[in-house]
Amino acid sequence: MDSDSDGKPRRLTRAEAKARTRRRLLDAAAHVFARKGYAGASVEEIAEAAGFSIGALYSNFGGKEELFLELVAGGARARVERGREIVEAVQAGTEEPESALGRFFMEAADKDDDLPLLQAELWLYAMRNPQLRDALAAAQREPQAALEALMEPVLARVGAPGAVPASTVATVTSAMFQGLVRQRRLDPSSVPDDLLRQAMRWLFAGIAATSSPSPEEEPS
Structure with a gap:
């Protein structure tokens, strides 16, 4: 049973x-794994x-x-979709999208122990089970593609559209996020709250700088 907008009991469809089950x-699996x-x-x-019963698990997975x-x-x-909403919301404001995205990812990581x-x-599982490595890599391609799409408007904002493949920026961003989150869990003082946000600013500033023509390359 669930409740409608008036607080009255409502039978779930x-x-x-099935979605709730x-x-x-998934929530239980996250904790056990x-x-x-x-x-x-x-x-x-x-x-x-x-x-639930074992039967309920196997009927869903x-x-x-x-x-x-x-x-x-x-x-x-879910994280990439929320990140997209963050970038879209700040594009018309004063905060840099890359900074907002870094802040969001760090906050999201802190909420998920x-x-x-x-x-x-x-x-570790992928490295120890080569026969399943392709399946594990394939499971990440969809969210990785979504992260790639998220990088494109940020690259455009810093004036470097097409300077670096968005897929490459997405890979670097993902690796940076995972590495900093692990280090933050191990030694919180070494990864202060603003570090991922600042690191993403450095990343895009560097891309913008290297994509700009040097003085000798500029037309006279």
Whole structure:
């Protein structure tokens, strides 16, 4: 059951109930994977943590691997979508989009205690299981493409559209985000609140500077 806008009980539709079940399973999986790692986690533990049966888990996901892949890809998609909204909102204002994006990603990471553990687990799992590496890489291509699209308006704003492939900037941004988040968890004082925001400003300022013609290249 759920509540409508008036606070009255409302029966969930089948699609809504399925979406809620999947969300609860994913949330439970995030905690179990982060605590025990991929190899140590079991579908029984995940289902129990979510308050469902093993059958409910398998009716929504093909198994532990599919659950893990969706957890990683879904989280990345959500962060990129929120980042897009942030950039669009500030483009007409005074804050630089690249600074706002850096601030948002750091704030999002601080709110998700499981994020650095899941990212590390994903990398370790891929390295230890070459036969599944392609599947893990494929799961990240959609959110990576969305992040690439997010970089294009920022490159245009700094006057460097086409100077560097947006895909390359997205890869550097993703690696910088993951690295700084892990370091912040390990040694918080070494990664102050504003560092990712400042690092993204440095990144785009550097791109803009290297894309501008040097004085000797400028037409007379």
